[in-house]
Amino acid sequence: MQPKLNSLFKKFNKEQYGKYLELIPNFKKEKAQKFTTIVLTIIAIIMLAIFAINPTLSTIANLQKQLDDAKFVVERLDTKINNLSVLQTKYETLKPNLPIIYESVPKNEEVALLTGQLQAVAGQNNIAIISIQSDNFFDTNNFSYFTFSISMQGRYEDLINFLNTIINMQRIIGLDDINITSAEEENKDLLNLSLKGVALYKK
Numbered sequence: 001m002q003p004k005l006n007s008l009f010k011k012f013n014k015e016q017y018g019k020y021l022e023l024i025p026n027f028k029k030e031k032a033q034k035f036t037t038i039v040l041t042i043i044a045i046i047m048l049a050i051f052a053i054n055p056t057l058s059t060i061a062n063l064q065k066q067l068d069d070a071k072f073v074v075e076r077l078d079t080k081i082n083n084l085s086v087l088q089t090k091y092e093t094l095k096p097n098l099p100i101i102y103e104s105v106p107k108n109e110e111v112a113l114l115t116g117q118l119q120a121v122a123g124q125n126n127i128a129i130i131s132i133q134s135d136n137f138f139d140t141n142n143f144s145y146f147t148f149s150i151s152m153q154g155r156y157e158d159l160i161n162f163l164n165t166i167i168n169m170q171r172i173i174g175l176d177d178i179n180i181t182s183a184e185e186e187n188k189d190l191l192n193l194s195l196k197g198v199a200l201y202k203k
Helices: 002-023 027-104 111-124 156-167
Strands: 128-139 144-155 173-182 190-201
Touching: 111 128, 111 144, 111 156, 144 156, 156 173, 156 190
Parallel strands: none
Antiparallel strands: 128 144, 144 190, 173 190
């Protein structure tokens, strides 16, 4: 009886032991699977976050650049507005004097007007105009001008007054060459004066 019991027990151990082992969970394998699942989940979350956040970050960067550009434009506009305001103030200050300024440097040659003014000044000083003419016209980047020449006869004091008057005329002119000689007449008080000058104008 005893040998049969031992044989049965041994048989039971061999057959059932393997089955019991199969029923016992493999904790190492389950732990590895759970760890792998967690890692893959974290990686998936990170990838989704990258793909989801990257466009948002790009949009934010683009909006920030647009905002900076807009601020720069606003600053430039404010500067221009301030400059225009200053210019407007200066213009209002100069406005009463603009006719004088335009007369000093007219927008065209106005040769006939200048000729008439010179003749009028000569008449006021008892000077006889022998000849008066405009010569050459020139253009520069900022202004234009023409040359003119005058020959006249009169007393010394009158000629000096004539020169002082035209130098202080409203229109800007320059005198380049002035020659005074004795008149070939019996009246020794009379002198001949010839001069060349330039007259500016804004073309």
